[in-house]
Amino acid sequence: MSKQDSVIIGSGIGGLASGIRLAAKGYRVSIFEQASQTGGKVSEINQSGFRFDRGPSLLTMPGLIDELFALCGEDPRLHFNYKRLKMSCKYFWEDGSIINAWQNPEKFSEEIQLQSGLPPARLESFFKKSRKLYELTAESFLFSSLHKTANFRSKSFIKTMLNSWRLDPFVTMHERNKRWFSDRRIVQLFDRYATYNGSNPYKTPATLNIIPHLEHSLGTFFPDKGIFDIAASLTLLARRMGVNFHLNTKVNEIIHANGTVKGIRTEKEFIPAGIVINNTDVSLFYDELMPSEKMPRRLARGERSTSALIFYWGVNALEPRLELHNILFSDDYREEFRHLFSLGTICPDPTVYIYISSRAVKQDAPEGAENWYVMINAPENREQDWDRIIAEARKIIVSKINRILETDIEKRIVYEKIADPRSIEEETGSFRGSLYGMSSNSMFAAFNRHANFRRKYRNLYFTGGSVHPGGGIPLCLASAKIADKEIDPCI
Numbered sequence: 001m002s003k004q005d006s007v008i009i010g011s012g013i014g015g016l017a018s019g020i021r022l023a024a025k026g027y028r029v030s031i032f033e034q035a036s037q038t039g040g041k042v043s044e045i046n047q048s049g050f051r052f053d054r055g056p057s058l059l060t061m062p063g064l065i066d067e068l069f070a071l072c073g074e075d076p077r078l079h080f081n082y083k084r085l086k087m088s089c090k091y092f093w094e095d096g097s098i099i100n101a102w103q104n105p106e107k108f109s110e111e112i113q114l115q116s117g118l119p120p121a122r123l124e125s126f127f128k129k130s131r132k133l134y135e136l137t138a139e140s141f142l143f144s145s146l147h148k149t150a151n152f153r154s155k156s157f158i159k160t161m162l163n164s165w166r167l168d169p170f171v172t173m174h175e176r177n178k179r180w181f182s183d184r185r186i187v188q189l190f191d192r193y194a195t196y197n198g199s200n201p202y203k204t205p206a207t208l209n210i211i212p213h214l215e216h217s218l219g220t221f222f223p224d225k226g227i228f229d230i231a232a233s234l235t236l237l238a239r240r241m242g243v244n245f246h247l248n249t250k251v252n253e254i255i256h257a258n259g260t261v262k263g264i265r266t267e268k269e270f271i272p273a274g275i276v277i278n279n280t281d282v283s284l285f286y287d288e289l290m291p292s293e294k295m296p297r298r299l300a301r302g303e304r305s306t307s308a309l310i311f312y313w314g315v316n317a318l319e320p321r322l323e324l325h326n327i328l329f330s331d332d333y334r335e336e337f338r339h340l341f342s343l344g345t346i347c348p349d350p351t352v353y354i355y356i357s358s359r360a361v362k363q364d365a366p367e368g369a370e371n372w373y374v375m376i377n378a379p380e381n382r383e384q385d386w387d388r389i390i391a392e393a394r395k396i397i398v399s400k401i402n403r404i405l406e407t408d409i410e411k412r413i414v415y416e417k418i419a420d421p422r423s424i425e426e427e428t429g430s431f432r433g434s435l436y437g438m439s440s441n442s443m444f445a446a447f448n449r450h451a452n453f454r455r456k457y458r459n460l461y462f463t464g465g466s467v468h469p470g471g472g473i474p475l476c477l478a479s480a481k482i483a484d485k486e487i488d489p490c491i
């Protein structure tokens with residue numbers, strides 16, 4: 001056994017990206033996955049003629065995917081393709097107002113001005129601020145470890161610290177957005193970006209206003225075959241690079257001695273490895289894979305991100321008012337987040353997200369039908385009465401859809417499947433169903449996330465949404481890039 005033998009636990013997007021990066025540098029890579037398929041949360045449902053993406057539904061920063069193909073000497077366009085959307089989302093409010101979030105900056109500015117009277121120059125200034133936040137934080141916060149002292153001496157980190165006053169860490173996202181915009185709907189539209197990592201806009205620092213830059217300036221994209229094709233394409237790339245997959249294989253323990261990781265143990269055997277990368281939720285990592293180690297106190301005490309309640313509906317009609325991505329906003333956003341984070345339940349008027357991939361991929365639904373992915377944010381699983389909560393939430397969601405879209409959606413549903421915090425926890429290994437691990441509900445959240453390595457153990461690394469820099473496809477890919485740099489810092 002040599003250092004060239006590496007093991008990855010979990011085949012989520014972070015695990016797949018790590019396997020590809022190591023294989024591209026000549027490592028022998030084995031990925032162990034307890035499920036029957038790769039991809040983690042990026043999976044799919046095929047039933048009754050409908051196909052649904054089960055988890056993520058939006059793609060930003062696709063260059064991080066292209067980069068993996070390039071590292072392997074392949075042309076990504078021969079294997080994975082996507083297009084930039086003309087509209088990132090269509091927003092609806094109870095008062096009947098609608099805002100189309102066009103990807104064209106001038107068209108979006110005109111839309112906002114038409115709906116709210118906001119001068120285009122004001123929105124342009126907001127996006128310039130968002131871009132500046134990204135430029136100041138991307139290299140030091142998103143693509144480098146925040147837990148390695150040597151990185152604090154890098155030019156990018158020094159630049160970030162010298163401009164720390166521009167990062168807005170002492171103001172919440174909501175407070176900052178209220179200062180930018182007087183129209184409550186525009187404030188709510190941009191407050192929503194806190195939910196991209198399961199956080200609360202009334203708590204999370206305004207630094208997270210980098211997200212509008214990612215979506216509106218760098219762009220929103222959609223894979224030609226649907227979001228699931230990200231995992232499918234990366235799995236095929238990994239196989240072409242010689243990565244060995246062990247599906248339906250649960251890892252029971254990480255074996256270590258004298259501060260050095262030696263390998264893993266499955267139910268059947270011990271697998272030696274010079275490098276072990278954990279791509280499972282770090283809470284489950286400490287509970288199951290290294291129970292002799294205690295989870296760092298800051299993680300045990302931190303506020304976890306939201307989960308989700310998702311209804312996958314096969315609908316036997318076309319809804320002309322909807323687009324690929326749609327939001328039906330709550331009339332009391334603050335109350336929605338109070339229920340999620342303080343009361344551990346769902347408010348009487350939740351924000352409803354409707355994603356219809358068949359708008360982009362026609363074969364995802366039968367002709368004349370649509371596949372509706374209907375989601376509301378949900379609290380982490382703390383043994384609530386979920387059956388009651390789901391039944392009540394479904395009635396509220398149906399009523400809200402009928403009211404805003406002037407329809408009778410119940411009569412059109414011909415297929416239904418439900419995901420809730422319990423099933424999300426069971427099927428994806430997300431502790432308590434939290435989709436993004438720790439929330440970003442504090443100014444220190446970025447530093448409090450679990451590092452991409454463990455100082456106490458040589459050759460042990462971490463990727464995925466529960467570690468630095470966070471959840472979502474782009475950040476999971478970034479976590480693999482960070483771990484890769486830590487494994488071979490001189491390459």
